[in-house]
Amino acid sequence: MDTRTLCLGILTRGPATGYEIKKAVEEHFGYFLDVSHSSIYPALADMSEQGLVEYEAVRQEGKPDKKVYRLTASGLEALVEGLLRSPGRHRVRSEFVGLLIFSQFLPAGRVRDLIDKRLAEWRGLQDLARCPPDTFSNDNAGARFSVGLCEAMLTAGIEYLERNRDWLEAAVAEDQAKQRGGS
Amino acid sequence: MDTRTLCLGILTRGPATGYEIKKAVEEHFGYFLDVSHSSIYPALADMSEQGLVEYEAVRQEGKPDKKVYRLTASGLEALVEGLLRSPGRHRVRSEFVGLLIFSQFLPAGRVRDLIDKRLAEWRGLQDLARCPPDTFSNDNAGARFSVGLCEAMLTAGIEYLERNRDWLEAAVAEDQAKQRGGS
DNA sequence: TAGGGCATGTAACCAGTTACATGATTAC
DNA sequence: GTAATCATGTAACTGGTTACATGCCCTA
Numbered sequence: 001m002d003t004r005t006l007c008l009g010i011l012t013r014g015p016a017t018g019y020e021i022k023k024a025v026e027e028h029f030g031y032f033l034d035v036s037h038s039s040i041y042p043a044l045a046d047m048s049e050q051g052l053v054e055y056e057a058v059r060q061e062g063k064p065d066k067k068v069y070r071l072t073a074s075g076l077e078a079l080v081e082g083l084l085r086s087p088g089r090h091r092v093r094s095e096f097v098g099l100l101i102f103s104q105f106l107p108a109g110r111v112r113d114l115i116d117k118r119l120a121e122w123r124g125l126q127d128l129a130r131c132p133p134d135t136f137s138n139d140n141a142g143a144r145f146s147v148g149l150c151e152a153m154l155t156a157g158i159e160y161l162e163r164n165r166d167w168l169e170a171a172v173a174e175d176q177a178k179q180r181g182g183s
Numbered sequence: 184m185d186t187r188t189l190c191l192g193i194l195t196r197g198p199a200t201g202y203e204i205k206k207a208v209e210e211h212f213g214y215f216l217d218v219s220h221s222s223i224y225p226a227l228a229d230m231s232e233q234g235l236v237e238y239e240a241v242r243q244e245g246k247p248d249k250k251v252y253r254l255t256a257s258g259l260e261a262l263v264e265g266l267l268r269s270p271g272r273h274r275v276r277s278e279f280v281g282l283l284i285f286s287q288f289l290p291a292g293r294v295r296d297l298i299d300k301r302l303a304e305w306r307g308l309q310d311l312a313r314c315p316p317d318t319f320s321n322d323n324a325g326a327r328f329s330v331g332l333c334e335a336m337l338t339a340g341i342e343y344l345e346r347n348r349d350w351l352e353a354a355v356a357e358d359q360a361k362q363r364g365g366s
Numbered sequence: 367t368a369g370g371g372c373a374t375g376t377a378a379c380c381a382g383t384t385a386c387a388t389g390a391t392t393a394c
Numbered sequence: 395g396t397a398a399t400c401a402t403g404t405a406a407c408t409g410g411t412t413a414c415a416t417g418c419c420c421t422a
Contacts, residue, residue, distance in 0.1 A: 001277075001278045001281030001282075001383075002381095002382095003381080003382080005281070008280060009281070009284065009285045009288075011284070012288075013356075017400095017401075017402090018401080018402070018403095019399095019400065019401055019402080021286045027299065029280065029281075029284065030207075030416045031275055032275050032276070032277040032280040032281070033276070033277065033280065034274070034276065034382095036382070036383065036384090037401090037402080037403090038382080038383075038384080038385090038403080038404080038405095039382060040381085041401095041402060041403055041404090042403085042404085044379090045202075045403090050358070060400090060401080061390080062229075062389065062391075062400095063222055063389075063390065063400065063401050063402085064388085064389035064400095064401050064403080065388090065401085065402080066401065066402090067401090067402080068401090070361070075286040075287075079288060080288050081283070081312075082287055083282055083289060084284055084289075085291075086278045086281070086282055087278065087280050087281045088278050088297045088300065088301070089277075089278050089279065090277040090278065090279040090280070090301060090304075091217070091275070091277070092214055092215050092273070092274070093215070093216040093274055094184075094216065094272075094273040094274070095184045095216065095269045095270065095271050095272050095273065096189070096217065096271045096272065096273040096359055097212065097215040097273070097329045097332065097333075098184030098189065098192070098212075098215070098269070098329055099184075099266055099269055099271050100325045100329050101192065101212065101323070101325045101326050101329050102192045102195070102266055103324070103325035104265060104323070104324075104325065105192075105195075105259075105262060105263050105266055107267075111325075114271045117271065118271070120272060121273075124232055136260060136270070137245065139357070140284070140287070141286070141287075141354035142284045142285060142286035142351065142352055142354060142355070143284050144281045145283055145347060146280045146283050146284050147352045148343060148347060149280065149340060149343050149344070149347075150280075152339045152340065152342070153336050153339050153340045153343070156335045156336050156338065156339030156340075156390075157332065157335065157336045157339075159335070160331060160332050160335040161332070161345070164328060164332075166326055166329060167216070167324075168325065168328045171324035172324060172325070175324070185393090185409080186409085186410085200373075201373080201374075201375095202372070202373055202374080209372090218409095219410070219411065219412095220374080220375085221375080221376080221377095221410085221411075221412080222409075222410060222411085224373095224374060224375055224376090225375085225376085242399090243372090243373080243418095245374080245419065246372065246373050246374085246417075246419095247372095247373050247374045248373085248374085249372090249373065249374090249416085266416080283419085326378090340393080342378090
């Protein structure tokens with residue numbers, strides 16, 4: 001889902017700054033979606049020129065002006081168009097798994113570290129999913145459904161890692177011992 | 184995981200053509216990794232020039248020469264370097280979930296289609312994971328572990344979709360009825 | 367006869383990532 | 395002191411995606 005459509009979608013909740021849009025996406029759907037701040041600001045600026053969003057600049061001390069964006073009628077149209085264009089793909093790209101597959105070429109202990117890090121990240125995301133903090137999920141069935149999907153898949157992943165890491169780490173250690181002994 | 188490292192990794196199994204490398208990745212780890220043929224061929228050509236891989240051209244009738252690539256010693260080093268460089272991230276980017284979140288703006292029936300398509304794709308991937316066809320998984324603990332992780336997460340996702348799609352579709356239909364009625 | 371599998375390549379484009387740039391405030 | 399939060403922006407890079415290009419053989 002491209003940055004523009006995602007921004008427009010988030011703005012259907014109500015006015016928000018670029019910063020807030022990014023936070024909203026991270027907090028609610030961080031496992032599935034992502035917007036980096038360096039793509040969000042240009043996207044909002046472009047869409048503002050095109051009349052898809054409007055903003056009100058709010059003075060702040062010591063900080064840049066805060067630009068509170070709001071969806072326009074043509075912005076809503078653009079959102080619908082953007083959604084229609086999207087084929088609805090779902091892709092996982094995992095260096096984590098890539099590394100595991102070739103774990104025999106990794107230094108000792110790396111597998112443990114990788115799994116620890118992955119568990120920590122996934123548990124964090126799981127916690128976010130478990131306490132839906134605000135209005136967004138309350139009145140939005142799609143958002144609730146998505147958060148549930150996130151939790152289900154994360155839980156399965158976490159449990160799998162917890163239950164199976166021991167034999168993996170043992171097997172890798174054994175392989176590496178063999179390689180050292182055999183060479 | 185970048186194309187080059189992935190190719191080198193697959194070649195540790197034994198010689199293969201670009202076409203076979205792509206297939207191997209798709210069949211075993213398609214849920215987690217991806218290589219498009221238009222990035223694999225240039226990558227192999229580059230690495231061949233750099234001495235990371237060697238190939239033997241095999242004549243074929245009616246088809247382009249088949250180039251059977253083999254890992255060299257420096258290719259193995261490059262693989263290890265590549266693996267060390269990788270931070271082991273795991274990212275999901277899902278237009279599917281993006282669309283569900285904003286399902287209220289989707290035409291009627293689109294949610295059902297999206298979920299059907301997603302289920303079909305995930306079930307296909309699940310089947311692949313369930314019958315590990317060849318040697319790669321047999322002697323490679325990391326590969327077996329990864330395939331198991333894939334199956335666990337896919338199963339959770341599939342079950343969630345099956346169990347919860349009804350209330351989502353009902354809620355979306357209701358929302359849309361309200362919008363039509365209220366406008 | 368249409369589609370899929372085999373088999374390799376090139377070229378343009380573009381979206382997202384990384385890094386650069388600033389700066390006050392608050393909490394540990 | 396140092397990191398995090400708030401808050402916005404620019405610019406270069408670069409890797410992957412899409413589309414173009416070819417062509418035989420087999421199956422439904």
